[in-house]
Amino acid sequence: MRLLLIIIFILIASSVAFGFYIKPEDIKTGEFCIGIGISALFFLWMPLFIYHRWRKRSFKDYMLTKENLDKMREEGKDKKL
Template sequence: MRIVLIIVFIAIVGSAGYGFYIRPEDFSTGELCVGLSIVGLFFVWMPLFIYHRWRKRNFKDYMLTKENLDKMREKGKEEKI
């Protein structure tokens, strides 16, 4: 998954760079490349990155349940002493 993320990111950056390079000569094609790069970054790369970073996490550890609130209160009492 990490390799896929790196390859997709390099492709997006390359496409944006190409769009900025070609923009003075052919404005519409350059703008299209830059726009598609931004769309790819936010709708392809970012969801893949978020999935990659959170796939092995337990969401209950990050929710404010009664048990987690009690743990935080106990931890706060221990630090004060």
């Protein structure tokens, strides 16, 4: 998964760089390449990256449940905040 993310990021970065390189000669193609690169960054790479970083974590640890609130209160009392 990490290698796939790196490859996709390099492809997106090269698409945007190519768009900026070609833009002075052909504005329409340059803006198209830049737009495709930015869209792929936000709609393809970013969700894959978020999934990759969060797939082995428990969402319960980050939710404010009664148990977690009680645990935070106890830790606060122990540290005398």
